[in-house]
Amino acid sequence: MHRRSLLARVGLATVGLATSGRAPFAARAAGPLRVLASFSILGDLTRQVGGDAVSVDSLVGANGDVHVYEPRPRDLRTLMAASVLVRNGLGLEGWMDRLTGAADFKGKVVVAADKVAARTMKQDSGAIATDPHAWQDPRNAILYVQAITAGLAAADPANAALYRNSAERYSARIADTDAWIEATLAPIPVERRRIITTHDAFGY
Numbered sequence: 001m002h003r004r005s006l007l008a009r010v011g012l013a014t015v016g017l018a019t020s021g022r023a024p025f026a027a028r029a030a031g032p033l034r035v036l037a038s039f040s041i042l043g044d045l046t047r048q049v050g051g052d053a054v055s056v057d058s059l060v061g062a063n064g065d066v067h068v069y070e071p072r073p074r075d076l077r078t079l080m081a082a083s084v085l086v087r088n089g090l091g092l093e094g095w096m097d098r099l100t101g102a103a104d105f106k107g108k109v110v111v112a113a114d115k116v117a118a119r120t121m122k123q124d125s126g127a128i129a130t131d132p133h134a135w136q137d138p139r140n141a142i143l144y145v146q147a148i149t150a151g152l153a154a155a156d157p158a159n160a161a162l163y164r165n166s167a168e169r170y171s172a173r174i175a176d177t178d179a180w181i182e183a184t185l186a187p188i189p190v191e192r193r194r195i196i197t198t199h200d201a202f203g204y
Helices: 002-018 023-030 040-053 073-080 096-103 138-155 157-185
Strands: 033-039 054-060 084-087 108-111 120-122 128-130
Touching (some): 033 138, 040 054, 040 084, 084 138, 138 157
């Protein structure tokens, strides 16, 4: 009876540790760095930087709408198990502060758009607001990669060189894409460049 009581206490202590904000750091040595991204594009960027050294989950999938997303109980558990949270910033994830507050998240928070010079956009109401869709500019995407790399390196110093090397290669690919876009548009006179789009979020 005494042994069963002791095991129960150990079990409760283990559950408490696993659900605390400090647990991910204690468990990190056992496997890849666990990262949670707010939506799939940030998840993709993180995988490009982290490779096999990271395990990445995304709250909002490829077909989801990050603006109106409503976190679920399992999202809370996923966040509590992560060592790093990657979010866009610029007001994109209006629900994120509630989620991190409920989880009492103690891990590393990466704001991918932290260094971006944001543009503005006109809302349906006519009000002017910050446009948070900055990743659509390849040059901003490189800034995202830099922020993610710094966050992963801070959370997992043992693999910092790996993250930086991967980020350098990936940023070069993004820069090549940016150059291709510029070269493709160059023959079109600036005054004749008109774009029809379904959403004003494509301003970048």
